[in-house]
Amino acid sequence: MTENGRLATGTPPQVDEAFVDRALDDADLNALRLALYQATRDESLLEVPLRTTPMYGGALDQTVVAEEAVPDLRARVKEFLLDKPSGFTEEKPDDAELRRMYEAFRNEELTEQDWAYRRDLAAFDDHPRLARWTGARPPIPEGFQVAVIGSGFGGIAVAVQLERLGIPYTVYERRPELGGTWSINAYPDVRVDTTNFLYQYFFEKNYPWTEYFARAGEVREYLQHVAKKYGVFEHISFDTDVREAVFDAGTGRWTLDVVTDGRARTLTANAVVSASGLFATPKRLDVPGIEEFRGEIVHTAECTGQERLDGRDVAIIGNGSTGVQMMSSVRERARSVGVFQRTPQWISPRERYGEPISPETRWLLDTMPYYWNWYCYSVATLRLGGQVLQEPDPEWQAAGGLVNEANDGYRESLTTYVKSKLGDRPDLWEKLIPRHAPMARRLIVDNNWYASLLADNVELVTESIERFTPTGIRTADGKERPYDLVFTATGFATQKYLWPTRYEGLDGETLEDRWNEPAGGGPRAYLSITVPRFPNLFIMYGPNSQNRSGSLIVWMETWARYTAEALVALIEGGHRYLSVREQVFEDYNRRLDEAMLSLIWYDPGSKDRNYYVNEFGRQQVNVPWRLEEYHELLAKFRPEDYDFA
Structure with missing residues (x-):
């Protein structure tokens, strides 16, 4: 330092x-x-x-x-x-x-809505998006405590708010280090796919990143730097797994069953903030014969970074962000690589990806x-205007277009890019150019993936997997390929928000039961943050929270501010707990579902193989509103939306 x-x-x-x-x-x-x-x-x-x-x-x-x-x-x-x-x-x-x-x-001329959203994007304030007391800081009730679960970007954002307000808190982290997904993931060449000039807290100015798109180790160092600089680090309880949280209406407190270093204990907290993240629970590969395989099978979220690759026959199952990001690095060391693709993805270049600063x-x-x-x-x-890519134009479609003028132009640009990277291999075009529209699924950044497919030791496999054998993988065409190491880049169980903690709210209702009701369409929350009858529970990166463009970390800061403002209202009002009103929750989600229908995520060519869309056929990951509209909804905590006790 x-x-x-x-x-x-x-x-x-x-x-x-x-x-x-x-x-x-x-x-x-x-x-x-x-x-x-x-x-x-x-x-x-x-x-x-x-x-x-x-x-x-x-x-x-x-x-x-x-x-x-x-x-x-x-x-x-x-x-x-x-x-x-x-x-x-x-x-x-x-x-x-x-x-x-x-x-x-x-x-350009900014509307009031544009200005309100953009005001903090240049980060001239010492601490943009900071919650404040309405007057002088009041006495904090004796024993008042907030439990923050998870020490990734979301958990640290909340903790910094609480630290600045002087509200007592503890961050519970089940791993031995902070970092969230940047601690969990150690697969080859893991890095951010959003430039660090967006993927950063805007209260920490001009951090000396070494690359435009930082690798996981540098992101962890950044988070540790922020946690220590802003007084959060000493509040983190590492190796502490919160197994269950039960709310008591009489005391207005949550009882937490936790395991620390293998020792079970019971704690209490007035409020709980779940920052366990969307990408926390690996999605397991379910294929016949997998238990018979004598080689190694490693989910990419469980890589240690020490996996032996040199001279081995390696399979990578999946061509999402992780599978695409790791393949070039694996190919350079392995004897052979089989890339198993179920669905073609739009994989695009990104300026300065992989470049040092x-x-x-x-x-x-x-x-x-x-x-x-x-x-x-x-x-x-730069990309604010790109939100239109997700908005089909009925008139354009009626005239023969596919989505809208901008999206169709983007499709043509990406198609040209794919063909240019595949050189004289038009036989691969049909296999690699998607039929669904760009932006209907998550856009993937090209980390030398197309070029690596042309290498002599790489095979693209598009036939479906029939079963594992003791020595390899057999596909539906009857062909068996030998492997001794299989990476399953199969993503995460994104329907398992707040997993694996069990939350029990008023009258014994569990959050999992509420969200598993088919009529409810899966996980839902108000503003992605609160759920009726689960008092003083706040969610970071909750249902329908992922932004359509721009910086996820801006929204981490925004959700953290909203949560902190709710706690300010609770303490200043002398209340035990608050709970979002059922009617407010229902009205919000009705508007959300209606807004979703006008967007691209239900594209028939994609929705059945899209992690955005859950088992109930509902898009549960992204927020449907443009950033400027979503910001307006979250700009200020509204006490009238909540019942207080």
Whole structure:
């Protein structure tokens, strides 16, 4: 660590004009334009001409500085960087100024709803999305305690809110380290598939990531850094598994049955926040003969990182995010690899995936005032327009289109990409180009997957698996292939929210029973966070919470703020517990189901093999509203939606 709490990043670079030129070559010049304006207040910078560049077949539009304006802008930024005024101090813009700059960034006019959602995306506040007491902090009731279950991004986001408010809490983590999914997953080449300039807390400024898409180990280091810096780490109880939580209406407390280091004990808490995550329970492969197989079978969520690959015959079952991400790395070491694909996926390139952040870019982020803020804003807002990809256009379809103009253009762009990566192998096109529309399922990032399929030691297998044999896998065409190591990249049981903890609310009702009722359509919650008759229980990354675009971590912070505001209302009002009103819950989910019908996730070519859609035929993972609308619903805790006792 350095003196200011930042992680050390090595020897400072030798900065000369050539170094600065290289930094500018790789920079987001539009973000630099706004940063320079903010630093100098030179109004002419707001008049710099811009142009719009279509991306992904017109699915997105990128706003960039017009070519004729680039040399002058570069010269002005370079002059500022090499001769920054002495005594320069950064200042936070007020809302009017910030909104004006936002509108100048892409020459657009923001609606009130747009502005409300975007306000915090450049992260100028010390702690965006922070819950606060309505006045002076009141006395906390004696013995008041919040139990946070899980120490991934969601659990730490909640804990930071509680720490700032001074509300007592303990984070219970069943593993020996923090990190959530970034502790669980250690398969080859595991990394984020969203750039770290989105996949980060926005209260932790300009963290020195080494890559644009960090590997799992670096993400764990980041979470540990945040937990320690913000006082959370000492509140984590590791190797502690919460098996059951039962609510007592008389005391207004939850009784928790936990096992710590193999020892059972009983604890109580006034409130419980489940941050166990959506991707916590592996989905097991169910194939005849699997118990007869004499080799190794490893679910990717149970990899240790120490699996022996060299010289082995390896099967990877699954071509979702994990199977695609790991395959190139496995192929480089294994003697042979069989890639078992059930359904073709849309697998797309992503800018800077796998690239290190250069010393020049690191220096620019650290040196140019406000550049980190505007770079984050640029990345965060680029794909907002892409939400239209999920919205079928009936008029376009009536005229012969498949989804809408943008989605069809994106499909054409992705199809061209797939064919370009497969070279002279048109025989693979039919097997690898999906029939369902892009965005109907989760989009996969290409980690050299298509190129690896062309390697001599890789075989793509599209026939269905009939059974395991003692020495390999037999497919429906009768062919048996020998393997001694099988990775099952079969994903997670996403219907098992809050699993494996058993929650019992009022009158002995369990959450699992409530969510297993066919008439209910599976897991549901109000705003994805609360469930009627389960008082003082809050869910992070709950049913229908996954955002349609942008940063998941922004929503982690938003759910955490909402939860903390609920606890503020509970404590300030002197109440024992709160529970979302049944009618509020029902009305919300009725509107949610209606909104879902107008979106792409029920695409007939995809819904039967889509983890978004549960066994009851209901899309239970994604929120149907655009980000701006969902933000409006969560912007403030509404006491009138709840019964208090």
